[in-house]
Amino acid sequence: MNYVPPAVLAAAMALALPAHAAEPAAAAPGSGLHEIPDEELGQMRGRYTVGGNEVAWFGVTMISTWQAASGQTLQGALRIGMDFRNGGSPKVSFTPSVTVTAANAPLPDNIGRSIDGSGLDNVAGLSQSVQIAGDGNRASNVLHLNVRNDGVVPLHEGGGTGSASAQQGAASAVASFDGNSARLQLQVQGQGAVQQWMRSGGMGQSIQLLGDGQVAQNLVQIDLVKQSLVGNLPLSQNVAQAIALNRGIGGVGGQ
Template identity: 70%
Template sequence: MNATKFALLALALTLALPAVGAETPQKPGKGLHEIPDPELNLMRGRYTVGGNAVAWFGVTMVSTWQTTTGQSLQGAMTLGMDFSKGGNVPKVTFTPIVSITDANAPLPDSSGRSIDGSGLNNVAGVSQSVQIAGDGNRASNVMHLNVRNDGVVPGVSGSIAGNATAQSGDASAVASFDGNAARLQLTIQGQGAVQQWLRSGSVGQSVQLTSDGQLVSNRLQIDLVRESMAGNLPLAQNVAQAITLNRGIGGIGGQ
């Protein structure tokens, strides 16, 4: 139900934007100051309007790929951002896992087949894509959003682990986080790629296959925990806190 309300609210705000943009610009009221575009550009959405602050933001990604030759590629990652302790930056945790099982037969020839997903780099918001140049393949992209308002942060311990990579012949698996974007990618040269990502303004899943009989899946889950702020805080103070907490995530520094 929370996820449905969240989606409906986002849709309502989106539909309202054209009408707002058509109005004649007005000067801000007395005692109020416009926030300049450079300042707005640094906001990352860690503040929720309506008396609720984000206490926890977590992402879990799992990708699997089973080939007809018996080769298996697997990758997973968990990324958590704990805002419950206050301060200017969240406590960030990142745990990646990747593995590859060798094939027991040569890879099939897929020459002459091609796909192009470069346009996905320009997509904002949520995107899911499946591109297949082959027969007998099974592919799935699944995404879940869980929203809780109880303020209870998951008891996750740890820190930012290093990026995880695995390589076996033409197959590779990578799970990475650079402070600005998280990415999970499985690739077999000449056969395709399976990807998931979270970056500024975009979250997505992509399957690209140029072979036959492949079995692949992407699963992504976003967990958002909100907590109520003190109702007697002045509006100006709430706005000031929002601007402070929403500065670029690139400066987390691993803690």
């Protein structure tokens, strides 16, 4: 059975629910109301699908490229897909790809330059970072979100977990997914690193360049495919009734 990171599933379901404006504050509760226990609220939370749609596919594609001044090129990509169409635990697919070419010139000496990105490990949510200690460099972090309602799921192959790596001299590229977190990393010893990751609680992009005249880019594309449930009338009626019964619940309810 494939294990799905809780943060990824939470992100998928959060994206599937349309945003609603906050309702006006209700009048102060009167007599005859009682507090709903946490256990009962826990059973209600997350049980209903709003808007007649459910998630059919959730996918993340990461692509990183790095062109060094020495002529060396590093490239890496990974794709994670989660197919929810059959219900229950989704089918997870993972496809990695990495390449590293040899340098055409000696790597420059960057003595005296330093970069520290260790604080990014403490960041929750989405983080994007660029740190440069050199001249004539170009760097960018890009994220795209694509939401479709046509229910058409892309073709997907590959195992549920795995890794791919490549190395040429001081340069290395690694793409990995262990079921809990995914990471794409391009690194040249003494020259910096280009990274992307997805783990419980967050997703990030980081570029660290110590040399001169380098070009680096990180790209993340998140794809969410939803399919309509309008044909399931009993389910739609049950959802509407449940929402109506729970409307305005904020820790209290009627007897």
